[in-house]
Amino acid sequence: MNMAADDEQQASSSLSSSRAPRAVSLLPTYLTDARAIQKYCKDTAPDGALQLSVAENQMLEDLLVPTLTKLSRSREFFPADAIYYQQTHGREPLRHALKGYLEGLLDLDKDSNGTLDPEGIVVGAGCNAVLENLCVSLAEPGQGVMIPLPYYAAFEFDLGSRAGLEVVPVPTMEHSTYDSSSSNESPPPEAYFVSKAALDAAKQKSIDENGIEPRILLISHPHNPLGICYPPSVMEVMIDWCRDNKIHLVSDEIYAGSVYEKDTADFSSALKLASSPSPETTGLGLGPYVHFVYAFSKDFAISGLRVGVMYSENEEIRLPLQKLNDLCSVSSQTQCLVEDMLKDVSPSSSMPWTQEFLEENQRRIRERKDAWESCLDELGLPHLDSKAGLFCWMDLSEFLPTDGTPSERERALYLELLQEYGLLFTPGDSMKNELPGFFRAVFTAASDHEFELGMERLRKYVQAKRS
Amino acid sequence: MNMAADDEQQASSSLSSSRAPRAVSLLPTYLTDARAIQKYCKDTAPDGALQLSVAENQMLEDLLVPTLTKLSRSREFFPADAIYYQQTHGREPLRHALKGYLEGLLDLDKDSNGTLDPEGIVVGAGCNAVLENLCVSLAEPGQGVMIPLPYYAAFEFDLGSRAGLEVVPVPTMEHSTYDSSSSNESPPPEAYFVSKAALDAAKQKSIDENGIEPRILLISHPHNPLGICYPPSVMEVMIDWCRDNKIHLVSDEIYAGSVYEKDTADFSSALKLASSPSPETTGLGLGPYVHFVYAFSKDFAISGLRVGVMYSENEEIRLPLQKLNDLCSVSSQTQCLVEDMLKDVSPSSSMPWTQEFLEENQRRIRERKDAWESCLDELGLPHLDSKAGLFCWMDLSEFLPTDGTPSERERALYLELLQEYGLLFTPGDSMKNELPGFFRAVFTAASDHEFELGMERLRKYVQAKRS
Numbered sequence: 001m002n003m004a005a006d007d008e009q010q011a012s013s014s015l016s017s018s019r020a021p022r023a024v025s026l027l028p029t030y031l032t033d034a035r036a037i038q039k040y041c042k043d044t045a046p047d048g049a050l051q052l053s054v055a056e057n058q059m060l061e062d063l064l065v066p067t068l069t070k071l072s073r074s075r076e077f078f079p080a081d082a083i084y085y086q087q088t089h090g091r092e093p094l095r096h097a098l099k100g101y102l103e104g105l106l107d108l109d110k111d112s113n114g115t116l117d118p119e120g121i122v123v124g125a126g127c128n129a130v131l132e133n134l135c136v137s138l139a140e141p142g143q144g145v146m147i148p149l150p151y152y153a154a155f156e157f158d159l160g161s162r163a164g165l166e167v168v169p170v171p172t173m174e175h176s177t178y179d180s181s182s183s184n185e186s187p188p189p190e191a192y193f194v195s196k197a198a199l200d201a202a203k204q205k206s207i208d209e210n211g212i213e214p215r216i217l218l219i220s221h222p223h224n225p226l227g228i229c230y231p232p233s234v235m236e237v238m239i240d241w242c243r244d245n246k247i248h249l250v251s252d253e254i255y256a257g258s259v260y261e262k263d264t265a266d267f268s269s270a271l272k273l274a275s276s277p278s279p280e281t282t283g284l285g286l287g288p289y290v291h292f293v294y295a296f297s298k299d300f301a302i303s304g305l306r307v308g309v310m311y312s313e314n315e316e317i318r319l320p321l322q323k324l325n326d327l328c329s330v331s332s333q334t335q336c337l338v339e340d341m342l343k344d345v346s347p348s349s350s351m352p353w354t355q356e357f358l359e360e361n362q363r364r365i366r367e368r369k370d371a372w373e374s375c376l377d378e379l380g381l382p383h384l385d386s387k388a389g390l391f392c393w394m395d396l397s398e399f400l401p402t403d404g405t406p407s408e409r410e411r412a413l414y415l416e417l418l419q420e421y422g423l424l425f426t427p428g429d430s431m432k433n434e435l436p437g438f439f440r441a442v443f444t445a446a447s448d449h450e451f452e453l454g455m456e457r458l459r460k461y462v463q464a465k466r467s
Numbered sequence: 468m469n470m471a472a473d474d475e476q477q478a479s480s481s482l483s484s485s486r487a488p489r490a491v492s493l494l495p496t497y498l499t500d501a502r503a504i505q506k507y508c509k510d511t512a513p514d515g516a517l518q519l520s521v522a523e524n525q526m527l528e529d530l531l532v533p534t535l536t537k538l539s540r541s542r543e544f545f546p547a548d549a550i551y552y553q554q555t556h557g558r559e560p561l562r563h564a565l566k567g568y569l570e571g572l573l574d575l576d577k578d579s580n581g582t583l584d585p586e587g588i589v590v591g592a593g594c595n596a597v598l599e600n601l602c603v604s605l606a607e608p609g610q611g612v613m614i615p616l617p618y619y620a621a622f623e624f625d626l627g628s629r630a631g632l633e634v635v636p637v638p639t640m641e642h643s644t645y646d647s648s649s650s651n652e653s654p655p656p657e658a659y660f661v662s663k664a665a666l667d668a669a670k671q672k673s674i675d676e677n678g679i680e681p682r683i684l685l686i687s688h689p690h691n692p693l694g695i696c697y698p699p700s701v702m703e704v705m706i707d708w709c710r711d712n713k714i715h716l717v718s719d720e721i722y723a724g725s726v727y728e729k730d731t732a733d734f735s736s737a738l739k740l741a742s743s744p745s746p747e748t749t750g751l752g753l754g755p756y757v758h759f760v761y762a763f764s765k766d767f768a769i770s771g772l773r774v775g776v777m778y779s780e781n782e783e784i785r786l787p788l789q790k791l792n793d794l795c796s797v798s799s800q801t802q803c804l805v806e807d808m809l810k811d812v813s814p815s816s817s818m819p820w821t822q823e824f825l826e827e828n829q830r831r832i833r834e835r836k837d838a839w840e841s842c843l844d845e846l847g848l849p850h851l852d853s854k855a856g857l858f859c860w861m862d863l864s865e866f867l868p869t870d871g872t873p874s875e876r877e878r879a880l881y882l883e884l885l886q887e888y889g890l891l892f893t894p895g896d897s898m899k900n901e902l903p904g905f906f907r908a909v910f911t912a913a914s915d916h917e918f919e920l921g922m923e924r925l926r927k928y929v930q931a932k933r934s
Contacts (some may be wrong), residue, residue: 084771
């Protein structure tokens with residue numbers, strides 16, 4: 001290396017911290033391939049790729065635009081007090097409205113569960129923002145956040161980029177009765193349930209093999225990408241294990257309002273299951289080890305408004321969380337809008353607008369899900385029976401090529417679907433799934449026409465591959 | 468220690484990370500004293516303390532409320548595209564509007580300075596939020612951010628709590644011609660100017676004595692708490708020193724629109740002074756070492772909307788900054804509001820509304836400042852001649868008690884002013900000022916009546932102490 005090159009390298013290293021490129025490296029890479037591909041457009045790119053990968057719900061504009069228009073004009077004047085610095089954890093009227101909304105959504109009963117303490121609520125700029133602060137307050141840089149597999153890929157960025165935490169995967173299959181080596185069947189929901197043995201093993205492995213001490217267990221409930229809920233018995237195993245091990249359970253319930261198969265989903269919030277109210281304490285009596293995050297991005301499809309919520313009754317982190325939230329607060333204007341939205345009553349049904357909206361949203365998601373799963377069943381493609389969220393977890397391992405590592409085989413299948421059939425699904429490998437060939441299909445981000453086309457393309461693909 | 472106590476301690480340490488209490492410990496402590504004091508209320512607490520400490524501008528509601536009301540209704544419908552995920556660094560139309568606004572505000576000339584590159588702009592949830600991400604992208608945990616004394620106390624929280632950076636103070640007086648030991652005069656503005664010798668010394672001391680390597684020089688320009696601007700010659704010294712030392716200059720120009728003594732303030736933006744456009748490059752030709760942060764919280768007094776802006780032409784950190792900003796994005800609703808505000812034209816003057824507003828705001832601040840400084844002059848209290856910002860830097864060292872450390876003496880004076888005379892000023896010690904007995908008086912957060920009462924109380928105090 002000559003001196004000029006040496007100088008250049010030295011100059012280059014002074015241009016950024018190691019955190020800057022590391023943050024980018026934590027982003028899911030599968031979308032890089034997708035960015036190079038022409039997107040579908042009915043008129044200009046009828047062969048382009050269909051976006052069935054980003055968990056957005058684009059079926060609600062007809063309900064949202066009129067309501068948001070009405071609500072953003074509902075106050076006679078822009079509230080003068082909203083001009084100035086707010087309480088860093090959120091405006092009091094909004095936190096009180098959230099208390100009522102969440103108690104309803106999570107089916108909390110005053111007598112058996114207690115009530116939410118509005119001072120334990122923090123409203124921040126998105127679910128990722130409040131989750132990051134919660135984890136910063138619970139764990140040191142270099143410590144671990146356990147997440148059952150498969151998991152939402154962006155958790156690695158959210159927890160690693162600034163908070164400096166390490167994701168510790170929790171495999172579940174080897175501790176279940178499902179035997180992937182001897183079975184031709186696709187794993188049943190139970191194979192993804194988290195057991196005490198799975199938690200013990202993942203924790204021990206993290207310490208022994210990587211020197212990473214887990215401090216947090218983060219679960220997605222309802223589960224993204226699986227589209228199912230952990231039954232109460234499984235939730236209780238995790239709650240007990242966390243309390244026994246002094247590990248913090250963070251239950252990400254961002255899809256709690258998108259449980260569209262209420263009768264069979266068996267959804268029960270961690271806040272409900274972990275509650276233990278007493279006359280002496282305010283709140284639910286959760287103790288210090290159970291925490292909750294939520295946002296309006298999924299259930300209400302308003303991801304652009306960046307409104308996340310967290311709840312904790314851990315007194316040690318209350319003040320820190322309130323103060324840290326100053327670095328990611330929500331605009332007072334939008335806090336007022338959400339407050340008004342939570343208080344709004346539908347003139348036609350006299351129900352809370354949120355309830356009417358969620359029911360209609362669940363109906364629409366269910367319609368798409370029914371159509372999608374019928375298509376999969378007709379094609380004989382195994383899948384989990386989705387009950388919540390915006391997606392279906394499909395087993396396409398039948399189409400894996402035979403050569404290469406599991407990751408290479410899945411990537412080849414992913415690229416084939418994307419490049420040759422214009423189908424952009426989220427590959428399971430990006431979510432560290434234990435078996436190759438699984439994909440998440442998001443069925444709510446497409447128009448009706450695109451959705452139909454997606455099923456048509458999938459049929460064509462399966463027929464071509466099997467013939 | 469018995470076993471029960473041991474257990475308890477162990478349990479207690481598992482309840483939070485060390486980052487949680489550390490974040491709280493980084494907050495300024497002087498407000499803790501203030502919180503215990505009855506606040507002034509004309510009717511119920513006429514002897515309560517007057518808030519002359521928090522840098523807010525509360526003189527603008529008559530202009531803001533009608534405009535924000537009008538603008539939040541100006542679009543026929545809530546924009547459907549604003550419902551969904553936005554570009555993480557801000558909506559394109561807003562960044563383009565910001566480009567035009569900032570070029571005007573900072574007096575950038577297309578030919579001599581070039582133009583801002585909208586892709587170098589990041590819009591985040593407050594000045595603190597964009598500043599934190601910028602510093603995360605430039606420095607490792609444990610590295611230093613040099614800040615000339617005295618400095619805005621909250622920088623320690625903003626940079627230390629999550630980013631893990633260390634503030635490295637830059638004393639200026641010993642490197643100036645001002646001699647505090649032999650002079651009875653209060654320091655002139657020049658005593659606070661930053662020289663190459665001061666920067667060299669602070670950097671070396673940080674490395675030698677504390678093992679902290681400075682990576683960033685953060686300046687407040689116009690200066691909070693001094694209320695003055697660094698003249699272009701001083702700015703150029705800092706820009707050159709940073710480039711020579713491969714240290715990043717971050718110019719916090721949050722008060723750029725609150726320069727109310729335009730003729731004598733000698734304000735010139737770092738972006739203007741560091742620009743060096745060429746036909747080959749887009750942007751201002753700043754190179755990688757000069758960065759800028761701004762917000763609407765001060766000049767437009769809308770701190771509750773949490774709209775911060777940063778600008779950099781460092782390509783190494785562009786993508787990381789855009790992505791990290793996902794953790795502190797501004798609500799799309801408020802992005803639209805600010806975009807509309809920047810594009811609004813005053814019907815009465817045909818001027819951009821922002822220009823008309825800033826001129827009227829500057830007139831109002833100047834009126835308060837004139838009255839406050841007349842009062843100080845009448846009492847023979849030394850002060851800097853404020854030219855920008857919302858405050859005046861006062862030398863009350865005449866009233867320091869004689870016993871104790873400098874910090875103890877100033878604290879006694881602070882408490883006397885607060886508890887006995889109902890005057891809450893920001894103590895210089897909270898801003899690491901080099902000499903005891905200096906205070907920042909914010910003259911824009913009080914009503915007319917409270918402001919008059921503040922001057923009356925100050926007169927009473929001075930008379931009592933001198934008699």
